Amino acid sequence: MAGLQVTHLTGIRELSLSDLQQILSTTDQFAEVLQRSVKQVPSLRHLTVLNLFYESSTRTRISFELAARRLSAQVVNFSVAGSSVSKGETLLDTARNLEAMQMDLVVVRHQASGAAHFLAQQLRASVINAGDGINEHPTQALLDAYTLRQFAGSLTGLKVALIGDIRHSRVARSNIFCLGKLGAQVAVCGPPSLIPQAIETLGVTVLPDVVEALRWCDVAYVLRIQRERQQAGYFPSLQEYAAWFGVHERALQQAGKKVPIMHPGPVNRDVELAAVLADSGHSLILQQVKNGVAVRMAVLFLLGQR
Amino acid sequence: MAGLQVTHLTGIRELSLSDLQQILSTTDQFAEVLQRSVKQVPSLRHLTVLNLFYESSTRTRISFELAARRLSAQVVNFSVAGSSVSKGETLLDTARNLEAMQMDLVVVRHQASGAAHFLAQQLRASVINAGDGINEHPTQALLDAYTLRQFAGSLTGLKVALIGDIRHSRVARSNIFCLGKLGAQVAVCGPPSLIPQAIETLGVTVLPDVVEALRWCDVAYVLRIQRERQQAGYFPSLQEYAAWFGVHERALQQAGKKVPIMHPGPVNRDVELAAVLADSGHSLILQQVKNGVAVRMAVLFLLGQR
Amino acid sequence: MAGLQVTHLTGIRELSLSDLQQILSTTDQFAEVLQRSVKQVPSLRHLTVLNLFYESSTRTRISFELAARRLSAQVVNFSVAGSSVSKGETLLDTARNLEAMQMDLVVVRHQASGAAHFLAQQLRASVINAGDGINEHPTQALLDAYTLRQFAGSLTGLKVALIGDIRHSRVARSNIFCLGKLGAQVAVCGPPSLIPQAIETLGVTVLPDVVEALRWCDVAYVLRIQRERQQAGYFPSLQEYAAWFGVHERALQQAGKKVPIMHPGPVNRDVELAAVLADSGHSLILQQVKNGVAVRMAVLFLLGQR
Numbered sequence: 001m002a003g004l005q006v007t008h009l010t011g012i013r014e015l016s017l018s019d020l021q022q023i024l025s026t027t028d029q030f031a032e033v034l035q036r037s038v039k040q041v042p043s044l045r046h047l048t049v050l051n052l053f054y055e056s057s058t059r060t061r062i063s064f065e066l067a068a069r070r071l072s073a074q075v076v077n078f079s080v081a082g083s084s085v086s087k088g089e090t091l092l093d094t095a096r097n098l099e100a101m102q103m104d105l106v107v108v109r110h111q112a113s114g115a116a117h118f119l120a121q122q123l124r125a126s127v128i129n130a131g132d133g134i135n136e137h138p139t140q141a142l143l144d145a146y147t148l149r150q151f152a153g154s155l156t157g158l159k160v161a162l163i164g165d166i167r168h169s170r171v172a173r174s175n176i177f178c179l180g181k182l183g184a185q186v187a188v189c190g191p192p193s194l195i196p197q198a199i200e201t202l203g204v205t206v207l208p209d210v211v212e213a214l215r216w217c218d219v220a221y222v223l224r225i226q227r228e229r230q231q232a233g234y235f236p237s238l239q240e241y242a243a244w245f246g247v248h249e250r251a252l253q254q255a256g257k258k259v260p261i262m263h264p265g266p267v268n269r270d271v272e273l274a275a276v277l278a279d280s281g282h283s284l285i286l287q288q289v290k291n292g293v294a295v296r297m298a299v300l301f302l303l304g305q306r
Numbered sequence: 307m308a309g310l311q312v313t314h315l316t317g318i319r320e321l322s323l324s325d326l327q328q329i330l331s332t333t334d335q336f337a338e339v340l341q342r343s344v345k346q347v348p349s350l351r352h353l354t355v356l357n358l359f360y361e362s363s364t365r366t367r368i369s370f371e372l373a374a375r376r377l378s379a380q381v382v383n384f385s386v387a388g389s390s391v392s393k394g395e396t397l398l399d400t401a402r403n404l405e406a407m408q409m410d411l412v413v414v415r416h417q418a419s420g421a422a423h424f425l426a427q428q429l430r431a432s433v434i435n436a437g438d439g440i441n442e443h444p445t446q447a448l449l450d451a452y453t454l455r456q457f458a459g460s461l462t463g464l465k466v467a468l469i470g471d472i473r474h475s476r477v478a479r480s481n482i483f484c485l486g487k488l489g490a491q492v493a494v495c496g497p498p499s500l501i502p503q504a505i506e507t508l509g510v511t512v513l514p515d516v517v518e519a520l521r522w523c524d525v526a527y528v529l530r531i532q533r534e535r536q537q538a539g540y541f542p543s544l545q546e547y548a549a550w551f552g553v554h555e556r557a558l559q560q561a562g563k564k565v566p567i568m569h570p571g572p573v574n575r576d577v578e579l580a581a582v583l584a585d586s587g588h589s590l591i592l593q594q595v596k597n598g599v600a601v602r603m604a605v606l607f608l609l610g611q612r
Numbered sequence: 613m614a615g616l617q618v619t620h621l622t623g624i625r626e627l628s629l630s631d632l633q634q635i636l637s638t639t640d641q642f643a644e645v646l647q648r649s650v651k652q653v654p655s656l657r658h659l660t661v662l663n664l665f666y667e668s669s670t671r672t673r674i675s676f677e678l679a680a681r682r683l684s685a686q687v688v689n690f691s692v693a694g695s696s697v698s699k700g701e702t703l704l705d706t707a708r709n710l711e712a713m714q715m716d717l718v719v720v721r722h723q724a725s726g727a728a729h730f731l732a733q734q735l736r737a738s739v740i741n742a743g744d745g746i747n748e749h750p751t752q753a754l755l756d757a758y759t760l761r762q763f764a765g766s767l768t769g770l771k772v773a774l775i776g777d778i779r780h781s782r783v784a785r786s787n788i789f790c791l792g793k794l795g796a797q798v799a800v801c802g803p804p805s806l807i808p809q810a811i812e813t814l815g816v817t818v819l820p821d822v823v824e825a826l827r828w829c830d831v832a833y834v835l836r837i838q839r840e841r842q843q844a845g846y847f848p849s850l851q852e853y854a855a856w857f858g859v860h861e862r863a864l865q866q867a868g869k870k871v872p873i874m875h876p877g878p879v880n881r882d883v884e885l886a887a888v889l890a891d892s893g894h895s896l897i898l899q900q901v902k903n904g905v906a907v908r909m910a911v912l913f914l915l916g917q918r
Binding site: 034037038039040058059062063065066069070227265266267268269286287289290292293 | 351352354380382384394395396399400402403404406407408
């Protein structure tokens, strides 16, 4: 195994196709480990992983924590509440101080786009972006790609529709980069106010109508709608958003088919996605969550090799 | 060892006498482990335990965490603060998502009565109720029974008075079921507003007067009074509650004896229980806490065998 | 190795010179462990360490947690948020209850001066003071002494200036005791309102002027200024504090030399210390943080021997 060309995972955009493929094939190995009775390997027992979370999170933090522990790494969790951050310390000071305690890998989630890049420039530890503002959430896109490959065999030519708030979604951005590199076709669909101008330059098609998007795609990837976007005037009400851009049974009926559904979670039930579809046999959502641990084990393992 | 008949521990009510006795005898083994220099056994090193706590808790969460780690299980702590719950995710979605990360045992505390039953129906993981609303807190009753057996040798015919807010106490309910199954006699005592109607149908006696209850019992089990009950009008003031239904030296003098004191903690000193009694040689409170770890090791171990 | 004379580390004041020197020489051994690929030793695998933190903290809690885990101890973290403390439990009840779950070492941070002494009198576990009010923060002073010794070879006759809010600083107090025992010369410098009366009785010199203090010292130890002291009237504004008592390049120019800078963190950049100095080659701050883990390993190890 050659190791990755990058020493940090700040985004999918910076990742070569071969690094991307190496992460996915390494994930296969760890997915196999997770099927064993004892789901732990000693690979990273010499390393310490810092989870540096400036935004609240359930599944991402726990997924990274489990991934690290199943590699036998030491894990230190740092969340904003009850920390020196309330004493006004800068991100860089916090990170440098924690790094001085000999952290090898720093997993960071932060509300500012670019936070992970910034730390990657400043720290000697390997930085893994667990979501930075509206920029990227690369391990989400990796677990999505892994789930899609598991479902469809190959991503080449696979049609994926990203539906919802494209403008503010780091998940959408990372998926657009990732799916593009892996040869999938990507369309985006949502209210015009939530589609960035010139998004086509990223190689995606804009489909303004949900039914049309569902008709076109092989897989529908539904994005979480942030309730605070309504206050900001991006759409008039959650009810109208659900009626016009939600993915529900009527839309599928109009499209004339059933499609597999993905979602990064947590789902606003019956807003962007009908509860009945989220729980149906066509939902890949829990498979995404399950694969998240294996993908993150692969990323931590590969970055821990240097 | 045959294993338990149940696959979840949702309440004492659902537990057969043989399951109950098996838990208590398995606790003996783990209590012995906890006397060793190295208090850890490898029994559950292949399992992952999720602590899913929707209500704040000190000793119960830490007790479960220590129990799991002393069995060498992986432990994931999830508390409401700083989680997706603030993003409006349902209990079921949170639990299913975390279960998808391959949790084997889910310890849940929730403000809604029935929450543990609900999850037990929905999840493949084994669910352990760490307190659900005003329904049950089964591991508390198990550690209480273990402590009583340790103290008295046998529970058969032992007279236990539960004193305080019976109406809102999941501890009282679980103890009534548990003590009843193990052959103890149970009386309840408290302000009439805090004694449920028809409580006698659960096989207990109502004793309206604390002195009478103390005179009758072999052990006094004092319940924590929630300060918010006063606002709701269940009693006029903490001072009056303490005077009339608190367990203090004057009440014991009037009863003409000393009785062993139990309490589920945390104690409101000099409200439901005199501080001097809580700290006296007749208090079994710290022994209860100590036994809690061994009892929870037994429960996790037995449910982890399937 | 004879073990320490004390069974608790409540403060430097109570520590004999030989205990102090034993901690520093044991730190050498653990600093060597932390240079290895696998930074873990099995020394305390039979012990459980409780981190009992009543004040928010980043580096101190994580430093103790890492130290304990690198000694293979079990670690239980208890922070005030989401705990029974919100239910009004006393410090002693919380500590006794957690101790009943068989904690061997209790690391406590508390806003009340004397909290650690109080627990040391009441608990059978060994108590380590991680900061109590304005009394002491002994492991900070130990890591500072270790860092100074690393830097200067010996502390005998070394001139250390403590600059800032001496009155409210447990770090200053512990350092005054520690540096004095180890033979260093100590001066304190700060606004008169923040210098305790009769501080000279502790064996230190008062230097009212920062430039003079910088001229005198071999090492400048800058203390964190609490913003809330301004509201209390101890100084007129942060700007004026920074101008008159901050350590910045102009002050160093006036002193006519460069001095090594220490700070307990987190730094208020450009208030008590110029950002450019905090990040310069003369800053020992990150070395302090790094040494903190080794010093705490030494303290936990030595107190864990009894």
